[in-house]
Amino acid sequence: MIIVIDFGSQFNQLIARRVREHNVYCQVEPADISIEKIKELNPNGIILSGGPASIYEKDSPRLDTALFDMGIPVLGICYGMHYMVHALGGEIQKADKREYGFAQLNIVKENALFKGMETGFQCWMSHGDSAVELPKDFIVTASTDNTKIAAIANTEKRLYGLQLHPEVEHSVNGSQMIRHFLFDVCGCEKNWSMKSFCDGAVAQIKEAVGDKKVIMGLSGGVDSSVAATLIHRAIGKNLHCIFVDNGVLRKNEKKSLETNLTKSLDLNIQFVDARKKFLSALKGVTDPETKRKIIGNLFIDVFDEQAGKIDGAEFLGQGTLYPDIIESKSAFGGPTSIIKSHHNVGGLPEKMKLKLIEPLQLLFKDEVRKLGLELGINDELIWRQPFPGPGLAIRIMGEITQARLDILREADAVLLEEIRSAGLYRELWQSFAVLLPIKSVGVMGDKRTFANCIAIRAVTSNDAMTADWAKLSHDLLGKISNRIINEVENINRVVFDITSKPPGTIEWE
Ligand code: XMP
Numbered sequence: 001m002i003i004v005i006d007f008g009s010q011f012n013q014l015i016a017r018r019v020r021e022h023n024v025y026c027q028v029e030p031a032d033i034s035i036e037k038i039k040e041l042n043p044n045g046i047i048l049s050g051g052p053a054s055i056y057e058k059d060s061p062r063l064d065t066a067l068f069d070m071g072i073p074v075l076g077i078c079y080g081m082h083y084m085v086h087a088l089g090g091e092i093q094k095a096d097k098r099e100y101g102f103a104q105l106n107i108v109k110e111n112a113l114f115k116g117m118e119t120g121f122q123c124w125m126s127h128g129d130s131a132v133e134l135p136k137d138f139i140v141t142a143s144t145d146n147t148k149i150a151a152i153a154n155t156e157k158r159l160y161g162l163q164l165h166p167e168v169e170h171s172v173n174g175s176q177m178i179r180h181f182l183f184d185v186c187g188c189e190k191n192w193s194m195k196s197f198c199d200g201a202v203a204q205i206k207e208a209v210g211d212k213k214v215i216m217g218l219s220g221g222v223d224s225s226v227a228a229t230l231i232h233r234a235i236g237k238n239l240h241c242i243f244v245d246n247g248v249l250r251k252n253e254k255k256s257l258e259t260n261l262t263k264s265l266d267l268n269i270q271f272v273d274a275r276k277k278f279l280s281a282l283k284g285v286t287d288p289e290t291k292r293k294i295i296g297n298l299f300i301d302v303f304d305e306q307a308g309k310i311d312g313a314e315f316l317g318q319g320t321l322y323p324d325i326i327e328s329k330s331a332f333g334g335p336t337s338i339i340k341s342h343h344n345v346g347g348l349p350e351k352m353k354l355k356l357i358e359p360l361q362l363l364f365k366d367e368v369r370k371l372g373l374e375l376g377i378n379d380e381l382i383w384r385q386p387f388p389g390p391g392l393a394i395r396i397m398g399e400i401t402q403a404r405l406d407i408l409r410e411a412d413a414v415l416l417e418e419i420r421s422a423g424l425y426r427e428l429w430q431s432f433a434v435l436l437p438i439k440s441v442g443v444m445g446d447k448r449t450f451a452n453c454i455a456i457r458a459v460t461s462n463d464a465m466t467a468d469w470a471k472l473s474h475d476l477l478g479k480i481s482n483r484i485i486n487e488v489e490n491i492n493r494v495v496f497d498i499t500s501k502p503p504g505t506i507e508w509e
Helices: 012-021 035-041 065-069 079-087 174-185 194-209 222-238 253-262 275-282 288-307 322-328 348-352 365-374 402-421 474-487
Strands: 002-006 026-030 045-048 074-077 091-107 120-133 139-143 151-154 159-162 213-217 239-245 268-273 313-317 355-357 430-444 447-460 491-496
Touching: 002 012, 012 026, 012 174, 026 035, 035 065, 045 079, 045 174, 065 079, 074 079, 079 091, 079 120, 079 159, 159 174, 194 222, 194 313, 194 355, 194 365, 213 222, 213 288, 222 239, 222 253, 222 313, 222 365, 239 253, 239 288, 268 288, 275 288, 402 430, 402 447, 402 474, 430 491, 447 474, 474 491
Parallel strands: 002 026, 002 045, 045 074, 074 159, 213 239, 213 313, 239 268, 313 355, 447 491
Antiparallel strands: 091 120, 091 139, 139 151, 151 159, 430 447
């Protein structure tokens, strides 16, 4: 196994994921991990992540320097390399020219990490500090125009440093550098797979929960379904699921959950119809964050009340993924810059005083899908597009009323049907309809109309952190528009959203 030491980089889980992609088990540990704990974990190698700090800042993260004398190979990335250089007697300085973005990396000395690579290629840099003097027995192995010491090595001690970020997709050969470190330097074996993750997670849940009960909210989406199936595999009937109909779900949500999940899995599940409660709490509310808070808080109340009927529950299962965690608190753990309040992170556990079970919290969405397939969940559920907790409430601009919900639900169903029959459903990260707060004039059957407007939103993305608007064909857009206007009452205009994220977000509120 490999340990990634978290020096605060927004990429540390990405490093872990890159290691897993090479079928090697990997664990992210905090920077204050003790040498004893490292010995106990007995890793084949250690990767020190980057981080936002400068090595000479008073509170910059540091490890016990005994790390470098353990005979375990170490790869330091960006701040991780600065830390290695500094700890072993070299020098780091604020660079004359900061380097953000692409740079041409020139290999000056071949070594295990760069084995078989051409002498120059593009890499991705993000640093203000640079190494200016190497520790004893280290050599420079690569440079860029701005950074003379862009990669270093002490091959005898198996210590390596990269100023560039091999974990990001834009670094050509980045994945190979990691592969060489894992197999040629650390001697790892390819023995990690989704099956072993699944077996390990089941064993861990069994051990943590024992014969106690876990309660969990099911939304019908991929994340909660995969998490519930995994927990169910570990503890069977001691998992109690609750499905809350909050009145802002899409058309046929309950039916789809019943056909896709509960039919194949003998789940304990309670359906709660809380539509009226949510709609009356949302009456007259137009502010997006207020809508989100109302829905989040009311969900907690309804769930709490329902959970109270289950005797002796000690755990709360959640399908939180890694990107949910970084979007809800800042990646640097510092002052938070919450973009939107995603209600599935936090809230419930504090109120209910339950211990959390979040078996997916280190995974990215595509990994969760692989895990779902491993668990035998059907394709249709696995490939469902994400749907936000606050549901259609954040896709109706302005006030939410039953009539407006009915309009949006129908329009959304038509849109999804067309996207599916065009064979695009899986390719798109999300595709949905938004109901705008304006009416416009039209003419239908020789009659003047003054009716609502629907926006089509369709995006491609890998992880929802960034997204591009999908280049849907004009034919398809025309078909969707025609069908919505013909089949959904009170709509006389359809527009197409051509905004990427950033600067837009995927949802409109
Ligand atoms: P934004 O709109 O922030 O959305 O670009 C990024 C992804 O997150 C989903 N989303 C949510 N998911 N609870 C959720 O479970 C929420 O409150 C929430 N808000 C947004 C959104 O659909 C997209 O996939």
